[in-house]
Amino acid sequence: MAVNVDTVYKTVLFILNKEQRGYMTPDEFNKVGQQVQLEIFENYFEELNQLQRQPQTNTEFSDRVFQIQNKIAPFEVEAAATYTSNYFYLPSDLHRLGVVYFNDATIIQPVQQNEYLLINKSPLTSPTTTHPIYVQRGEHQSSAGPPPVLHDKIHVYPISIQTGVKCSYVKTPAQITWNYSVLGNGAYQFTDSGSQNFELDVSEQTEIILKILQYSGVIIRDPQIVQTAAQLVQQDTVNEKS
Helix, strand or coil: CCECHHHHHHHHHHHHHHCCCCCCCHHHHHHHHHHHHHHHHHHHHHHHHHHHCCCCCCHHHHHHHHHHHHHHHHHEEEEECEEECCEEECCCCEEEEEEEEECCCEEEEECCHHHHHHHCCCCCCCCCCCCCEEEEECCEECCCCCCCEECCEEEEECCCCCCCEEEEEEECCCCCECCEEECCCCCEEECCCCCECECCCHHHHHHHHHHHHHHCCCCCCCHHHHHHHHHHHHHHHHHHHC
16 A cells, blocks of 8 residues: 555645744655655665674564565566667666566576676687576666666677566656646645655655655654654544545
């Protein structure tokens, strides 16, 4: 279940008004909201990496790893790579590359450029269609936001492979959008059409709100602010169900 973009924006506006911190326009909210979504999303991988470096000694550890993996799981997809001018281009929503494979069966092994030069020198180790390799090249800035600069294409060897390449990958969360129309009095009115919810797990809803407020200059020292945000979210959820 995704995080409702309208609920988040209305909650942020309520608290900004309550704290006398001014106003956040829809366009500002869309920009900051996506930044927050990507920060929380990237933190999944950082936390998972740290946990996997620790001794796996208790149930609490296993539960936390499982929780994070479940939050990442909806973003794990696969797609065909498009061949153009000697390269296979990776999906534009790529966040982290998983396994690259050929004809749905053969895993294409990743190598660095210097490794490829050594591998290709010998007939015994040079790549074949049964033992292919690839080198990542190029740079890509995700259209959904500012995070990691990624390699957006791969060079597959042997070069006779020009079709049948697919990859599994973790996709970038879609750009959140609180879409609107402008009323006669200049007020913004939410419209479902063209809007995009946060794609993070619904358990992140309060965290999203608090991080957006921090970007807006609200110092989250007062527990009352956290409590107010949680209560507003809960009430909005009840209203939606009724």
